[in-house]
Amino acid sequence: MSKQIIDPIPYYPSYVKPNPKLTLEQYQLIQTSWNLIKEGRCQPFKVQEVISNPVGFWGLLLYETLFEMDPKLKPLFQNKLRQVEMLTEIVDSALGLLPSMLDQTLGQEQTGLDPEMIPMLLDLAERHVSYQVKAEHYGTVGMAVITALKRSLGNSFDEPTKAAWVEFWSLICSVMIPAHVKKAQEMGVEI
Numbered sequence: 036m037s038k039q040i041i042d043p044i045p046y047y048p049s050y051v052k053p054n055p056k057l058t059l060e061q062y063q064l065i066q067t068s069w070n071l072i073k074e075g076r077c078q079p080f081k082v083q084e085v086i087s088n089p090v091g092f093w094g095l096l097l098y099e100t101l102f103e104m105d106p107k108l109k110p111l112f113q114n115k116l117r118q119v120e121m122l123t124e125i126v127d128s129a130l131g132l133l134p135s136m137l138d139q140t141l142g143q144e145q146t147g148l149d150p151e152m153i154p155m156l157l158d159l160a161e162r163h164v165s166y167q168v169k170a171e172h173y174g175t176v177g178m179a180v181i182t183a184l185k186r187s188l189g190n191s192f193d194e195p196t197k198a199a200w201v202e203f204w205s206l207i208c209s210v211m212i213p214a215h216v217k218k219a220q221e222m223g224v225e226i
């Protein structure tokens with residue numbers, strides 16, 4: 036007997052709009068803000084001397100922010116190396132997002148994810164079901180990413196930049212959450 040297909044939309048974070056799209060300007064805002072973090076050009080990094088790698092520093096800030104928002108997520112993360120991979124993947128995916136658009140589509144206003152990225156994100160979402168990740172965690176992690184960016188960049192993280200990151204996270208959710216819901220249903224685990 037085939038199972039009824041579950042609609043993934045109710046599992047989207049409340050801040051995700053139904054059809055997220057990034058403009059070229061938003062893509063550039065994401066890139067510029069990430070470069071400030073990556074190159075260590077933000078105040079919280081500059082005022083400390085303990086950690087020399089700016090991305091590693093931001094990663095710690097992200098996890099601190101995430102666990103402040105939801106301490107129950109802490110036990111899910113057991114492997115430090117994987118956490119670092121996860122962090123860089125999130126941001127790398129942002130930067131590798133729209134290569135074809137940047138190359139050739141100057142006239143095109145809005146776009147989605149690079150189609151080549153979609154299978155990678157679908158696999159990733161399926162693997163995350165085995166890490167005990169639930170659909171509702173996508174909302175928390177997205178907010179933690181945005182809050183950690185704000186904490187690092189202060190006034191440089193203005194409203195248009197924030198809106199660009201929210202849109203980016205919404206695109207990720209619109210691909211990963213449906214795959215998550217389907218896999219959790221197949222595995223018979225809580226969605």
Ligand code: HEM
Pocket residue numbers: 108111112113114115117118120121122124125128159162163166168169172173174176207
């Ligand atoms: C853009 C979204 C995300 C990306 C790109 C991402 C990326 C990754 C990567 C690359 C890994 C390493 C293992 C693997 O490749 O399968 C990983 C592990 C993990 N991720 Fe994510 N992740 C995302 C969202 C989330 C969310 C929403 C949660 C919810 C809490 C989460 C929790 C975890 C956990 C618990 C692990 C395993 C860590 C461990 O074994 O210690 N991830 N993630």
